[in-house]
Amino acid sequence: MGRNGEAIEELIEVMERLLGENGCPWDKEQTHQSLMRYLLEETYEVMEAVKENDMNKLEEELGDLLLQVVFHAALAEKEGYFDFADVANRIKEKMIFRHPHVFGEINLETADDVVNVWEGFKKKEGKKYILEGIPTMLPALLRAYKVQEKAARVGFDWPDVEGALEKFKEEIDELKHADDEESLKEEMGDILFALVNIARMKGINPEEALQVTNDKFVRRFNYVEEQVKESGRDFTSFTLEELDYFWEKAKKRGL
Numbered sequence: 001m002g003r004n005g006e007a008i009e010e011l012i013e014v015m016e017r018l019l020g021e022n023g024c025p026w027d028k029e030q031t032h033q034s035l036m037r038y039l040l041e042e043t044y045e046v047m048e049a050v051k052e053n054d055m056n057k058l059e060e061e062l063g064d065l066l067l068q069v070v071f072h073a074a075l076a077e078k079e080g081y082f083d084f085a086d087v088a089n090r091i092k093e094k095m096i097f098r099h100p101h102v103f104g105e106i107n108l109e110t111a112d113d114v115v116n117v118w119e120g121f122k123k124k125e126g127k128k129y130i131l132e133g134i135p136t137m138l139p140a141l142l143r144a145y146k147v148q149e150k151a152a153r154v155g156f157d158w159p160d161v162e163g164a165l166e167k168f169k170e171e172i173d174e175l176k177h178a179d180d181e182e183s184l185k186e187e188m189g190d191i192l193f194a195l196v197n198i199a200r201m202k203g204i205n206p207e208e209a210l211q212v213t214n215d216k217f218v219r220r221f222n223y224v225e226e227q228v229k230e231s232g233r234d235f236t237s238f239t240l241e242e243l244d245y246f247w248e249k250a251k252k253r254g255l
Contacts, residue, residue, distance in 0.1 A: 019078065035068065039072075158201065
């Protein structure tokens with residue numbers, strides 16, 4: 001057993017002890033359902049470390065994420081369903097099956113070739129619908145992007161971005177005429193979906209684009225807050241025009 005194998009074994013043993021007779025009361029109370037929030041949080045923390053290009057942080061966060069996998073596997077083993085080895089073997093077999101150009105005799109030269117073959121294997125694995133398998137728990141913008149991307153692969157797409165832009169304008173008009181909460185919600189969803197389509201056709205991941213804007217807003221708002229604090233006045237004593245002046249200063253500073 002190599003270094004990696006030993007490390008995994010030791011981590012599994014730690015988890016087994018935590019869930020054992022004299023283990024941790026909190027850990028022993030957890031279920032697959034109660035752990036969902038931590039799985040999601042750890043995933044986002046890994047993504048944040050990647051975004052910051054912080055390798056030390058990435059090492060730590062990947063460990064936290066791996067713990068969630070080990071935790072779920074340990075719970076499943078206690079329930080008599082599967083263990084960590086079953087999880088590892090299943091994904092190993094799937095990766096070998098879906099990469100015949102590496103482990104078999106098929107020749108694939110481009111990334112698009114790989115994607116097309118990958119989708120073919122998913123159908124063989126029992127996927128009934130083209131859009132099946134896209135997690136419903138994904139952030140809405142990212143889910144819309146993936147839904148549209150898969151539909152586009154079979155030709156269900158605008159021939160160019162102009163069609164997507166016209167659809168967006170159409171949805172804006174429909175929002176103007178919505179007159180109740182349900183209609184407003186539906187039309188707003190249609191607008192966001194149409195915007196995702198435009199972003200996709202422009203080669204932009206909308207989730208990443210919105211996060212960039214979120215970060216920019218936070219930086220600029222922090223600067224506005226700093227100016228307010230330096231003034232010695234209360235935030236609410238400023239007019240919108242005065243606050244907007246600070247905002248423009250933040251923009252000029254490149255924030």
